[in-house]
Amino acid sequence: MTPVATIVSKELRSYFVSPVVYVVGAVFLLIIGLLSYLYVVFAGAQAIQLMQMQGGMAQLNLNDLVFRNLFSSIRFVLLLTLPILTMRLFAEERKLRTFEFLMTSPIGINEIVAGKFVSVFLVFLGLLGLTGLIPVVLSLFSDFDWYPILTGYLGLALLGALFLSVGVLASALTENQIVAAFLSFGILLLFWLLAGLGSLLGDTALGQTISYLSFMEHFDHLVRGLIDTKDLVYFFSGLVFILFLTHRAVEAARWR
Amino acid sequence: MIDVQQVTKRYGQHTALDRVTFRVAKGEILAFLGPNGAGKTTTMRILTCFMPATEGSANVAGFDCADQPSEVKRRIGYLPETPPVYQELTVSEYLTFVGRLRGLTGKQLSAAMDREVQRLGLGQVRDRLIGNLSRGYRQRVGLAQALLHDPEVLILDEPTVGLDPKQIIEIRELIKSLAGSHSVILSTHILPEATAVCQRVVIISDGRIVAEDTPEQLSARLRHSDKISITLKHPPVDGAERFKSVAGVQNVFPGGSTGTYLLECSLNHDVREEVARLAVTQGWGLLELKSISMTLEDVFLQLTRHEDGLSQDGEPSAGRHTSTLAESMEQSA
Numbered sequence A: 001m002t003p004v005a006t007i008v009s010k011e012l013r014s015y016f017v018s019p020v021v022y023v024v025g026a027v028f029l030l031i032i033g034l035l036s037y038l039y040v041v042f043a044g045a046q047a048i049q050l051m052q053m054q055g056g057m058a059q060l061n062l063n064d065l066v067f068r069n070l071f072s073s074i075r076f077v078l079l080l081t082l083p084i085l086t087m088r089l090f091a092e093e094r095k096l097r098t099f100e101f102l103m104t105s106p107i108g109i110n111e112i113v114a115g116k117f118v119s120v121f122l123v124f125l126g127l128l129g130l131t132g133l134i135p136v137v138l139s140l141f142s143d144f145d146w147y148p149i150l151t152g153y154l155g156l157a158l159l160g161a162l163f164l165s166v167g168v169l170a171s172a173l174t175e176n177q178i179v180a181a182f183l184s185f186g187i188l189l190l191f192w193l194l195a196g197l198g199s200l201l202g203d204t205a206l207g208q209t210i211s212y213l214s215f216m217e218h219f220d221h222l223v224r225g226l227i228d229t230k231d232l233v234y235f236f237s238g239l240v241f242i243l244f245l246t247h248r249a250v251e252a253a254r255w256r
Numbered sequence B: 001m002i003d004v005q006q007v008t009k010r011y012g013q014h015t016a017l018d019r020v021t022f023r024v025a026k027g028e029i030l031a032f033l034g035p036n037g038a039g040k041t042t043t044m045r046i047l048t049c050f051m052p053a054t055e056g057s058a059n060v061a062g063f064d065c066a067d068q069p070s071e072v073k074r075r076i077g078y079l080p081e082t083p084p085v086y087q088e089l090t091v092s093e094y095l096t097f098v099g100r101l102r103g104l105t106g107k108q109l110s111a112a113m114d115r116e117v118q119r120l121g122l123g124q125v126r127d128r129l130i131g132n133l134s135r136g137y138r139q140r141v142g143l144a145q146a147l148l149h150d151p152e153v154l155i156l157d158e159p160t161v162g163l164d165p166k167q168i169i170e171i172r173e174l175i176k177s178l179a180g181s182h183s184v185i186l187s188t189h190i191l192p193e194a195t196a197v198c199q200r201v202v203i204i205s206d207g208r209i210v211a212e213d214t215p216e217q218l219s220a221r222l223r224h225s226d227k228i229s230i231t232l233k234h235p236p237v238d239g240a241e242r243f244k245s246v247a248g249v250q251n252v253f254p255g256g257s258t259g260t261y262l263l264e265c266s267l268n269h270d271v272r273e274e275v276a277r278l279a280v281t282q283g284w285g286l287l288e289l290k291s292i293s294m295t296l297e298d299v300f301l302q303l304t305r306h307e308d309g310l311s312q313d314g315e316p317s318a319g320r321h322t323s324t325l326a327e328s329m330e331q332s333a
Helices: A005-016 A019-055 A062-086 A088-095 A098-103 A107-129 A135-143 A147-173 A177-201 A207-212 A214-223 A229-253 B040-047 B069-074 B091-101 B106-119 B135-147 B165-178 B191-197 B214-223 B239-244 B273-282 B296-312 B323-333
Strands: B002-011 B013-023 B029-033 B055-060 B076-079 B153-155 B183-188 B200-205 B208-213 B227-231 B249-253 B261-267 B285-293
Touching: A005 A019, A005 A107, A005 B091, A005 B296, A019 A062, A019 A107, A019 A135, A062 A107, A062 A135, A062 A214, A062 B273, A088 A107, A088 A147, A088 A177, A098 A135, A098 B055, A107 A147, A107 A229, A107 B029, A107 B183, A147 A177, A147 A214, A147 A229, A177 A207, A177 A214, A207 A214, A214 A229, B013 B055, B013 B091, B013 B208, B029 B165, B029 B191, B040 B055, B040 B153, B069 B076, B076 B135, B091 B106, B091 B135, B091 B261, B091 B323, B135 B165, B165 B183, B165 B191, B165 B200, B183 B261, B191 B273, B200 B214, B208 B214, B214 B273, B227 B273, B239 B261, B239 B273, B239 B296, B249 B323, B273 B285
Parallel strands: B029 B183, B029 B200, B076 B153, B153 B183
Antiparallel strands: B002 B013, B002 B055, B200 B208, B227 B261, B227 B285, B249 B261
């Protein structure tokens, strides 16, 4: 086993022994299930309205009415749940004094950070995979275009990875788990709001730069079925940069 | 095996270690004694490459802690003050994790685990969650962790804290048995432990090494006067005066009705023979006569108190960091 795999398997074990994953997972899936139910019911109501107005069968676009709305909502659910998954990763090690043990083991900080990130990313992918039941079930009863759904899931995976990296960074900055969670909420909301600020400033260079920094626009393209290299570069560079900052934060934590 | 040269560590304005220098030979057990906050843990953290020294160099098993930390880490087993255990894992899961981090796999790993489980008596709790174990067991799991990869150098920060007396003796025997094949540094403020286990003692106070020697030498060389205790069956009324008249006796402290006297004598002047003759010829009924040597505890208190005095007097710290034994004797005399 490579050092990274060793860390990943230990972290996964820790996740599934603690109740956190079960509680977070249950709430996550419940909310998303409820949201998709509501969007489907709304779509049905709209279809009936359309039928009454136009007479005959209305063309119902589930991609627009259900999935785009659903993906936008999941974005918010992720913001609220993922920091809870990441908050323990480094903060707990520091609180329980196992951090010193980890840092005096013959493995690099890179490997520790990578192992922790990969483990929580796998947990997240598992949860996200379970929501895949929703389009599968809907496909039994209606017709829709799968392509934007798959790119939407790609968007969610990338967005989740970015959120998780922010959470790992926040966890490396403190030994208090609550502070870590709150810090990542703050950072993520801030980047969310950057989109609003960017559109306020309009088409100026500054406005465009600020909009680019927010994940909103990049995620939106993927949900609409648009795979643009620019957006992929945004997510991957953001991920690498934040994990690099995490490396520095872990390194700095030794000095205190 | 361990070579620490002029290591200084500063946290902002605060100097935690001030030009600390010492060596540990292969197979030697060294005790690190000092009051809380003296710099014991800081020294250990530098040796284990957890944090770098501000100045000076630390060398473990031929590798420099600053330049080749991963080589050093591979050769060190470290037990921090708090045993670094994950409560949500069982003992064998934890040891597997530790072993893999240090590159042990397959048969090698299971053999090492069996050896340590056996050595530390963890057989019964092997499959229990560490979170449900008592403090003593956790401490032993921590020790198993440090020993698992059979390191050349062991650094143990207060290894017997939280153990019951029987376990303390077992752990001390274990540490003693490591001498010869392993170099060990252990920190403690339990002084008999240092005497019982270690070949050499370093006393550290306020980030400076104030003494370094064998436990016996330390107490012998720091004695300013010999003390003799004598117990009589029929103590005379003027016992104190009579003893004081013996040449070499400086002070007599009568012990009350029990007939015990404490005689303070000048150094290198054995008065026991003279005192015994006096007691016998006078028919006082000599029951017991013994020389009281200074315990390491006395030495320790003397040295660390002495150090406090120094800083209060505002003595310049330069040049004083390794006050030799002779100097400390002069100072407190």
